[in-house]
Amino acid sequence: MTAPRIDTDTLRALPKAVLHDHLDGGLRPETVVELADAVGHPLPTTDPGELAAWYYEAANSGDLVRYIATFEHTLAVMQTREGLLRTAEEYVLDLAADGVVYAEVRYAPELMLRGGLTLAEVVETVQEGLAAGMAKAAAEGTPVRVGTLLCGMRMFDRTRATADLAVAFRDAGVVGFDIAGAEDGFPPADHLDAFEHLRRENVPFTIHAGEAHGLPSIHQALQVCGAQRIGHGVRITDDIPDLAAGKLGRLAGWVRDRRIALEMCPTSNLQTGAATSIAEHPITALKDLGFRVTLNTDNRLVSGTTMTREMSLLVEEAGWTAADLRTVTVNALKSAFIPYDERRALIEDVVLPGYAALPRTSPRT
Template structure:
């Protein structure tokens, strides 16, 4: 067996129960607020606003339409999904509700810490200011945290403020992120189509963020190759990379199975720059062709700090539980791999060091220990081995 064969070989064919996976404490770093609304909420808000462009007013049919659009292979249909969600996210009340429901839904899926991102500049048509958008979303997340706690599920949510690559407001959004970083904003991101919109075009924003000691993640290495990651890391100072799967462009495997990392891949791995990988979304956007051919397992085995993420829960029809189930079926993953992804994400979270340490030592490790004990003793996890509170 060559080295590449060993790197790709699944470790087990056993299957973890879906409820075990759902109960496992998880950390989510790449999830878009406007890609994860409840279908019922979209329909109710659209009705209140008089928005009549929805493809269906039946929740099940609308959810199916979103997933079909994402799976269609048509960029136009994929982007249309966000036109519908953003249309109903233009008031403080709507943003508050959507953020609160997001926190509740993530907590129900076992997420104990999340960083949810959105672009404030896309929520101004109803007359809100940028500050009002941020305040409404942050207030909604605090309410969602309270609701989750009332049901015995604890979660903490930070936000990432996105600037759009094709627009001209990156410096303004960077300043907004810094202004609100002690009030729920964890960091800054730049999103939107990579092709023709290099991140370095907004160098002034990144220079400002660096001068303020702010935390930065950048969408890169999804639609564009390794040069996009190089720019994000070396010019723009990204601490994490959104998607980043095209780092494989800088990894070579020869005929004998010998693996060689290029300078960029080595730098990303050695500096522990986390890759926020979103498998289902990557398949939908063409960054990968199938779960078996997705590079997440190769990158994990090579020692990259790989994190598992959802990207857009409604649009992709996914959850953290479903994402791991896909990888379990494909690569034979079990509890050790899910815990590894979770620890990677916790270590890369935009939290102070002592809070990251507490998250790992007081929530994640004990949670997995209890679940493994329950699995071995075959005690139903719902009775005595629920994940501990965050």
């Protein structure tokens, strides 16, 4: 018997966890318009609806470099204390409204220095905005725990300085580290000094790998740099010649057997050309093979998406059930960069009861 579909309102109410979401890719269109006007930054359009459509169209180029270029306008309005406070607070409130109970937000402080803020001031300001958002969300009855990942840009030379920031702020809301930016041509091992420093200081990190480049990128991230998670990781399927048969190569076997989380972002992966369709996205086959896959949004404005939308797409186009959605949510929390007792409490006290309360049947949207 075919499993019943889950309607959108039910999906929105489900407790969610997101590990891979960029602060500068998740602004509200109206916020970009208002802040751009305040700082005198020209936009493709000053109509919020048209701006959202512009982002979505530009992101659907199938080119990771062009996808990243759309961040010019969001970053332009995140160079001041006022801009950072507002965008960070709204970021949290938007997640809470979407049913997210745990999130890790990532951004690169080095990209937010044009207004005169120092690296430390950027981090302090974002943390202040996130804290304000969490307080408001809790007061509204939709609490969400948000941890921060600081990103070094793999094309530049400030990665070690950003790693130092992650160490300095690990008791002030920063839970880990990442490197981001154009993957092809900028291997993770170029930043080995930063990763070795983080390991010495017991700071966990993930690495964008296996999106625009293949198995060598994933191998370096794991076996040379020591990443605990992989951002995207879509190309791990290059080490599984026959997905249906499930015969794994040595790297794929390592990823699965060591429970290394793959931070997969279906809509974003389609837009950057890393996947061809939701129905054929590797997240489903990898889930069925026992990989610790997680579901993420990557950039909510740029990709025109939410966690509810990502879930809905997988339900409607890949046949996912509530059990599948629960699995990837629990996977995310098991691999979150927060203490074990906090992860366990979120799973046992929030996620599992939330799914247990689902009706046995749900109408199709």
